[in-house]
Amino acid sequence: MENLVEVKDVSFTYDVRPVLQRINMTVPRGKVVTIMGLSGCGKTTLLRLIAGWLKPTAGEVRVAGRATHELTHDEIYEMRRKMGMLFQFGALFTDMSVFDNVAFPLREHTGLPESMIRDLVMMKLHAVGLRGVHRRMPAELSGGMQRRVALARAIALDPLLIMYDEPFTALDPISFSAIGHVIRRLNDTLGATSIVVTHDVQETLPIVDYVYFMSDGAVVAQGTPDDIRNSREPFVHQFVWGEIDGPMAFHYPGAPYREELRLEPAHG
Amino acid sequence: MVERAVRGLRVVGHRVVNSVWRLGYASRFFSLTLLKSATSFRRFHLTIKEIYFTGVLSLIIIIVSGLFVGMVLGLQGYETLQKYGSAEAVGTLVALSLTRELGPVVAALLFASRAGSAMTAEIGLMKATEQIAAMEMMAVDPIARVIGPRFWGGVISMPLLAAMFSAVGVFGGYLITVVLIGVDEGAFWSQMQNAVDFRQDIVNGVIKSVVFGVAVTAIALFEGYDAPPTAEGVSGATTRTVVTSSLAILGLDFVLTAFMFRGA
Numbered sequence: 001m002e003n004l005v006e007v008k009d010v011s012f013t014y015d016v017r018p019v020l021q022r023i024n025m026t027v028p029r030g031k032v033v034t035i036m037g038l039s040g041c042g043k044t045t046l047l048r049l050i051a052g053w054l055k056p057t058a059g060e061v062r063v064a065g066r067a068t069h070e071l072t073h074d075e076i077y078e079m080r081r082k083m084g085m086l087f088q089f090g091a092l093f094t095d096m097s098v099f100d101n102v103a104f105p106l107r108e109h110t111g112l113p114e115s116m117i118r119d120l121v122m123m124k125l126h127a128v129g130l131r132g133v134h135r136r137m138p139a140e141l142s143g144g145m146q147r148r149v150a151l152a153r154a155i156a157l158d159p160l161l162i163m164y165d166e167p168f169t170a171l172d173p174i175s176f177s178a179i180g181h182v183i184r185r186l187n188d189t190l191g192a193t194s195i196v197v198t199h200d201v202q203e204t205l206p207i208v209d210y211v212y213f214m215s216d217g218a219v220v221a222q223g224t225p226d227d228i229r230n231s232r233e234p235f236v237h238q239f240v241w242g243e244i245d246g247p248m249a250f251h252y253p254g255a256p257y258r259e260e261l262r263l264e265p266a267h268g
Numbered sequence: 269m270v271e272r273a274v275r276g277l278r279v280v281g282h283r284v285v286n287s288v289w290r291l292g293y294a295s296r297f298f299s300l301t302l303l304k305s306a307t308s309f310r311r312f313h314l315t316i317k318e319i320y321f322t323g324v325l326s327l328i329i330i331i332v333s334g335l336f337v338g339m340v341l342g343l344q345g346y347e348t349l350q351k352y353g354s355a356e357a358v359g360t361l362v363a364l365s366l367t368r369e370l371g372p373v374v375a376a377l378l379f380a381s382r383a384g385s386a387m388t389a390e391i392g393l394m395k396a397t398e399q400i401a402a403m404e405m406m407a408v409d410p411i412a413r414v415i416g417p418r419f420w421g422g423v424i425s426m427p428l429l430a431a432m433f434s435a436v437g438v439f440g441g442y443l444i445t446v447v448l449i450g451v452d453e454g455a456f457w458s459q460m461q462n463a464v465d466f467r468q469d470i471v472n473g474v475i476k477s478v479v480f481g482v483a484v485t486a487i488a489l490f491e492g493y494d495a496p497p498t499a500e501g502v503s504g505a506t507t508r509t510v511v512t513s514s515l516a517i518l519g520l521d522f523v524l525t526a527f528m529f530r531g532a
């Protein structure tokens with residue numbers, strides 16, 4: 001099986017508002033693929049579809065060859081044991097220490113003795129450079145450290161697929177490049193496949209193999225990092241160089257500005 | 269005019285549909301909690317931890333309130349009974365009021381405002397900070413792992429707390445009437461022992477507090493699980509937990525009393 005994840009013609013609608021429209025995407029095994037786009041364009045929704053959390057309204061998502069919408073609840077759980085997801089804000093369990101957070105999936109899913117769990121937890125914490133804080137509570141860590149602990153927890157069971165939801169937001173430059181390197185290194189040493197959702201173009205391009213650009217729920221451009229850097233497409237150019245004017249509007253669609261400022265009651 | 273009426277009708281309809289939908293959602297949540305209870309008993313240390321937390325949270329308030337309620341019952345009871353020359357019966361009065369009514373009801377009201385609100389806030393925040401989602405992503409069922417142990421922990425600790433409340437209350441009554449006022453100690457205890465029936469009073473009181481425990485924890489956990497993931501969402505849910513479960517306790521108490529003590 002060449003591709004670990006295949007997204008075919010997927011559309012998705014929350015209630016009535018379409019969020020994703022006919023998305024096509026493939027994630028080859030062993031690669032780091034990134035999905036870029038502005039906030040609200042549907043990146044998190046796409047990750048949730050891949051994790052089998054949401055079912056596509058149309059089209060299909062295949063993970064390791066199996067369509068997620070055909071799986072039973074137990075099969076979905078079986079599949080997720082081989083996935084790790086890093087949430088945007090870490091989502092550490094606030095009532096558990098760093099150690100217990102990382103040990104959580106091991107204790108839930110393996111019958112390993114405590115001594116072995118301890119060694120595994122220490123190895124995972126070492127991989128993210130935080131072995132020294134295993135006794136602390138999450139509230140005693142900075143945002144960047146919390147995210148690294150969450151990453152150690154996400155890889156506790158040596159997943160085949162690691163998904164990162166905006167791992168770089170609100171990080172200082174040091175944590176930023178630290179996480180970037182960790183993502184690449186983990187992918188290569190674990191022999192895993194990674195999907196990185198982000199809107200930090202410059203910092204992400206060096207560590208990834210392939211890039212998808214999304215806008216308003218559709219894929220608008222794709223290519224290798226070099227293709228993207230050299231692209232003349234106005235859309236990609238705007239995104240890569242962070243220009244405000246371009247095909248992507250800074251303003252969310254609304255009533256005309258001048259009309260809005262006249263302060264007249266909406267229904268006369 | 270017609271337009272306004274139609275809009276009003278639509279609002280009412282929306283409210284009704286919403287409430288029915290929420291009721292269905294709550295029932296489904298409750299049945300899932302029961303169905304997935306195996307974890308709470310197979311890994312009983314999870315439940316013990318919750319019993320410990322809810323117990324510790326509520327213990328002080330239960331003991332202090334129990335003591336004062338018992339003392340007030342003693343004072344009031346003595347005032348009235350001594351007019352009829354049967355001051356020794358005050359022990360009976362205190363014990364029966366506590367085991368049948370005040371123990372289960374007041375302990376449950378205190379439990380709802382102390383432990384119930386804390387449970388709602390905790391679950392609501394876990395959801396708002398995506399801890400529940402993270403668990404789900406790690407292929408761990410949050411209903412089995414988080415909700416179940418809290419539910420059973422609450423259901424088990426509620427009767428224990430009510431019993432504690434009644435016991436401390438009887439002691440409070442004893443302090444006021446026997447130690448302070450000087451009612452005959454032997455009569456106080458022996459009349460109480462004769463009058464309180466195990467099946468009729470103690471068991472019924474325990475049944476009440478188990479029912480209240482189910483109601484309060486189920487409401488608290490559902491409100492937390494259903495809370496919108498925002499600060500206002502969680503605080504609103506916490507308030508609703510206290511209001512709804514207090515009303516539920518009083519309503520259930522009336523129904524249970526009507527069945528249990530009819531003609532007794």
Ligand SMILES: Nc1ncnc2c1ncn2[C@@H]1O[C@H](COP(=O)(O)OP(=O)(O)O)[C@@H](O)[C@H]1O
Nearest residue numbers: 014015019037038039040041042043044045046
């Ligand atoms: N649970 C939900 N219910 C309804 N709409 C949602 C829900 N979650 C997200 N959305 C909407 O779907 C769109 C895409 O959201 P999301 O996938 O979170 O975007 P991104 O992660 O790219 O910022 C947004 O417009 C958002 O408002």
Ligand SMILES: [Mg+2]
Nearest residue numbers: 043044088165
């Ligand atoms: Mg997002």
